[in-house]
Amino acid sequence: MTEAMHLVLILEDDQGIQNVLRMLFEANGFRVMIANTAARGEQDARLFRPDVVLVDLGLPDHDGLHVITAIRTWSPVPIVVLTARSAESQRLAAFELGADDYVLKPFSAPELLARVRAILRRHVRGELPMGVLELGDVSVDMTRRVARRLDGCEVRLTPLEHRILETLVRHGDRIVTHATLLKEAWGPSREDSSALRVYIGSLRRKLEVDPSQPRYIRTELGVGYRLVIHAEAATLALDEQSGR
Numbered sequence: 620m621t622e623a624m625h626l627v628l629i630l631e632d633d634q635g636i637q638n639v640l641r642m643l644f645e646a647n648g649f650r651v652m653i654a655n656t657a658a659r660g661e662q663d664a665r666l667f668r669p670d671v672v673l674v675d676l677g678l679p680d681h682d683g684l685h686v687i688t689a690i691r692t693w694s695p696v697p698i699v700v701l702t703a704r705s706a707e708s709q710r711l712a713a714f715e716l717g718a719d720d721y722v723l724k725p726f727s728a729p730e731l732l733a734r735v736r737a738i739l740r741r742h743v744r745g746e747l748p749m750g751v752l753e754l755g756d757v758s759v760d761m762t763r764r765v766a767r768r769l770d771g772c773e774v775r776l777t778p779l780e781h782r783i784l785e786t787l788v789r790h791g792d793r794i795v796t797h798a799t800l801l802k803e804a805w806g807p808s809r810e811d812s813s814a815l816r817v818y819i820g821s822l823r824r825k826l827e828v829d830p831s832q833p834r835y836i837r838t839e840l841g842v843g844y845r846l847v848i849h850a851e852a853a854t855l856a857l858d859e860q861s862g863r
Contacts (some may be wrong), residue, residue: 625739626650628669630660630686631701632679634725637796643728644735649789657681661689669696671735674718676702676709684712690715697738701726704750714796714842721794741792752788754826754835756763763789766825774825779804783818787836787846796843819844 627644631637632655644651652667654660657678664672672690676683687698700713703724707757708720722731752759757774759766764781766774776784782804787795789803797812804815819838823830837845 624650625670626652626667627671627735628660628663628667629653629672630657630678630683631673631807632677633675633769634789639728643732647707647732655679657683657686660686664690664694664696668694671699671739673696673699673701674734676700676704676713684716685719687713697741699731699735699738701731711796714794715798719793737792748853752784755828757826759784759826761785775820776825776845778823780818780822782848783815784822784846785846790846792846792848794843794845798843800843801856 620763625648627649627702631640631653637655638713641651641653641789652663652669653857654663655678658682660674660678663669670779674686678686680742680815683700683702687700690698697719700721701724702709702720702721704724713721722734728781750761751821752761756769757766758769759774759776764776766776771854783800786800786803790799797815800815801812810842819836820830823833823836827833827835836848839845
């Protein structure tokens with residue numbers, strides 16, 4: 620699907636921001652629909668089946684979290700929250716309800732565009748299948764649970780480290796909250812995230828070139844972690860969009 624075919628539905632009640640977003644996306648080949656209430660946005664989402672939805676949390680009739688919940692009952696369409704609400708609890712709630720990304724106002728237009736494009740690529744491609752995961756000079760055979768460097772040396776991962784990595788892979792380059800990682804890697808009874816930080820640190824030491832500046836296992840502050848499968852491509856896209 621070409622970008623010119625992508626339809627973005629924007630749920631935003633501020634006229635000025637509506638105009639900025641319309642100009643940004645139309646200038647880059649997207650079709651744009653705008654709804655200024657949650658009810659209208661839910662209706663348009665069902666009727667027109669957009670390729671991506673941008674949701675402000677502060678809508679006049681319902682909280683944007685209500686919209687995310689409603690859409691997730693029937694559609695996996697990518698949802699990006701675009702809001703001035705920076706509280707960690709709001710971000711966690713949005714991701715737990717099914718948002719794919721969270722962008723704060725005031726926003727960088729090039730970065731927002733790059734994030735939307737990346738989400739659309741992931742959605743079209745689907746979640747990364749369990750196969751061979753390439754992270755720089757380390758290849759991880761997710762099926763056989765064997766990791767090796769380019770020189771052939773084996774990288775030994777513990778069973779729990781494998782489960783954490785598998786959970787990140789299954790979520791296909793999307794943010795995975797602490798609660799989700801704990802539930803899927805440890806089980807529903809685990810609630811202490813301090814152990815998770817320890818194992819993430821261990822994975823970085825084994826898989827990252829520079830664990831202090833991770834390129835692949837990224838921290839989303841206060842929310843969780845994201846496995847950036849194509850770290851070089853993501854960095855290049857942002858650099859090109861911002862003109863650096």
